[in-house]
Amino acid sequence: MNLVLLGAPGAGKGTQAESLAKVLRIPIISTGNMLREAIRTETETGKQAKALMDTGNFVPDELIISMVRERLSAPDCRGGYILDGVPRNLSQAQALESCGIHFDAVISLEVADAFIEARMTGRRVCPACGASFHISSHSPKREGVCDVCGERLVIRTDDAPETVKHRLTVYHEQTEALKDYYRRQGKLHLIAGERSIEEVSRDILKSLGMKR
Numbered sequence: 001m002n003l004v005l006l007g008a009p010g011a012g013k014g015t016q017a018e019s020l021a022k023v024l025r026i027p028i029i030s031t032g033n034m035l036r037e038a039i040r041t042e043t044e045t046g047k048q049a050k051a052l053m054d055t056g057n058f059v060p061d062e063l064i065i066s067m068v069r070e071r072l073s074a075p076d077c078r079g080g081y082i083l084d085g086v087p088r089n090l091s092q093a094q095a096l097e098s099c100g101i102h103f104d105a106v107i108s109l110e111v112a113d114a115f116i117e118a119r120m121t122g123r124r125v126c127p128a129c130g131a132s133f134h135i136s137s138h139s140p141k142r143e144g145v146c147d148v149c150g151e152r153l154v155i156r157t158d159d160a161p162e163t164v165k166h167r168l169t170v171y172h173e174q175t176e177a178l179k180d181y182y183r184r185q186g187k188l189h190l191i192a193g194e195r196s197i198e199e200v201s202r203d204i205l206k207s208l209g210m211k212r
């Protein structure tokens, strides 16, 4: 099954992708994590992306599309995948389609801006493996340490309050239009995201016709 997770920054896409990936046994393709890894390893892509990401702006579509195309051609994506953070605007959606990349379902996590702004201040991420935690709702077993790989958790530069506001504006201006686009294709599933991680996961699986 090829899935897309849509939603504002901080809506819980990363967390839901992790639990869906476990149930469905398919990989998560997160463009944000791929870009952060490119920055960490100082690749050409990372150099191009860093300043844009730090200020909450999008990196160029061409860079995203070639990165995603290459990743989706890997053998582990043959049985399906979960896209987290892409497509992020209409032109990316159309570019993927014209490369023959199609989705079975698009899940939009619906969370109000005020809720997101409050939630983002508690987010902690692993700089090594990309796992995402929250100090109150999804805390790691050992404070400040990644459950998955043991690395020290950090606050993302782009989770600063002013940057979060800007990212929400960019989401409303550019990404939200994708809901209509996929609704017209009959693929959109709206999921109320202001609930516990387990409740949201259960609803997503139910909307896909699966039970846990």
Ligand code: AMP
Binding pocket: 009, 031, 032, 033, 035, 052, 053, 054, 056, 057, 058, 059, 060, 064, 084, 085, 086, 087, 088, 092, 158, 167
């Ligand atoms: P995320 O981890 O998905 O919130 O992404 C973090 C940042 O990476 C975004 O604010 C953008 O700067 C960049 N980014 C990730 N995915 C995309 C995309 N599909 N198109 C453009 N920029 C992206």
